[in-house]
Amino acid sequence: MSSGNRILQYSLAINEALHQIMAADKSVFLIGQGVKSPWYVGNTTGGLLKKYGASRIIDTPVSENAVTGTAVGAAIAGMRSVVVHPRIDFMVYAFDPVINEAANYHYMFGGRVCVPVVIWGIVNRGGEQAAQHSQSLHALFAHIPGLKVVMPSTPYDAKGLMIAAIKDNNPVLFIDDRWLYGIKGNVPRDMYTVPIGRAVIRKKGRDVTLISVSYMAEVSRQAALMLVKQGISVELIDLRTVKPLDKEMVLRSLKKTGRLIIADGGWKTCGMAAEISASISEEGFRYLKVPIKRITLPDIPAPASSVLEKAYYPSIGDIVSAAKKMMQKSA
């Protein structure tokens, strides 16, 4: 294998991660709805059943609570489980094994046993899918002690974070966005990890710090390009991990720019952007030249009609105009 440049799309980077870690570690198995279906989970599970067999690639009926609990219980018994929910909305059925059991298990038993489980939820937005097929629930999980939450936005990070999540000895929520599945990027052929809890600067800048995660990192990247043309230099940070949060990197950037925009694909109230704002108010207030701006979903369920959808999802334009306004205020 070589580590040379190779372009791969996001969903195939996840597929490669699963292939490589399952070959390297016999204790890894994948369970969930549609894992043997060629069309259901994108193409992230392609070839796995053929290579690793039905004992390690387990397709299930719709029983999210029991199936997630099964993944958690197998991890308690020494396996490294990956449970996939092709629509994260259905994962709400599995709150008990995720929140009550997996998240608390290591703590409430005084560290006697750990729970190496990856709970993989896929966000499917837009397409007039309405309120129960479009939700971004990362903030709900980030609220819970004992859980880690990763949300890669590039093919490189998707592969590296999936492997890191599976290797981690704690429950990790791997949340990805269907809208990212077609994105292409450089992915080394070798197995590698991207450290959980570490953000990355996608583009250096001096005027505004723009932080985001998952699909909003892609939207932010495009917004930053437009802003450069308008003379605004954006420092673009992709968090990659929602929890634990890489506060250090955000603070370092803010110290330089003095302006902060947080763009998140979740809701506003008690959301990821709210958490970052609060943390920065506590620890970086002195760096702020202007108030923090949150760009999020409004506190409204996802609508079906595409006319309403267009008004609902934060756009490149929303970020561009927020940055411009921010620069005017502090000019």
Add this chain to the structure above:
Amino acid sequence: MKYSRTLLKNFYKTMLRIRLCEERFVHPIINGEIKCPVHLYSGQEAVAAGVCAALRATDYVFGNHRSHGHFLAKGGSLKKLVAEVYCRETGCSRGRGGSMHLIDVNKGMLGSTPIVAGTISLALGASLASKIRKDRRVTVSFFGDGAAGEGVMYESLNFAALNKLPIIFVCENNLYSTHMSLRECRTKNNIYRIGGYFGVRSYRSDGNDVLKVYERVNRAVKLCRSGNGPVFIEFMTYRMRGHVGPNDNIHGLHTDIRPKKEIAEWRKKDPIRKFSKYLAEEGVLSEKDLESIKEKVNKEIAGAFLFAKRSPFPKKEELGRYVFRE
């Protein structure tokens, strides 16, 4: 006689250890020395003792809120149990869990948690792990009649049957889900039949007769080990104490909603009294033997309580320890 003297003696000793330990908790609960919620297992000892005797040390069990008996019967340390109920650093969960969170990984006790039915799917996962690894372990999931009201039990039965998992679902039906009688929870007293609808071999058995429990579980274990699981068993039993804590029917504070006549009827079926009578009649153990076992057990329990009370509490500097495995 069908069974060896050692096995019969161990049944007695296991049940007695559980009973005497449970009863020793009563006073410290009433006087406030023990503060965490404690759900005493007195009355149900034959289930834990019979089930765990049919298992190997490497087999897995998962418990629930009323799991002192499961923990002890599976081989968990009595000292660590008492210390945990006292929330001390020396407890099996280092004082982070209390009475409702018992674990001893080396003995195959993989954890008890009080979310009703919450560990059924975890047990399912442990049995799936065994199937993947082909390690021939069997997993037992202990839950109560109340768990039959939770959807995850139905999902789990279906999934276990579909995948022929080596798991035994043990429902300890003590006729009450907290304050609520079974009659108010279900139109019919037939929990064991649920398994059949999913293609799971299902049985009902006397849960106060340790030999019947053992025999039934032994057959279930054989089925599971030979790839013919899962099995569902409903054991009919009764708790002699209240649901939880001193305000239920712990001595002197009788707020139990259960009919006095019903309690009296079940007292006659006390699993330990029943079994010691059998042992004496069959000439397995004399009165003197029984007394000497009791004396030894009492001594061990006294030592465990002393150990617990002299043990340090967790350090407040370590509040944040164990959130994550580093």
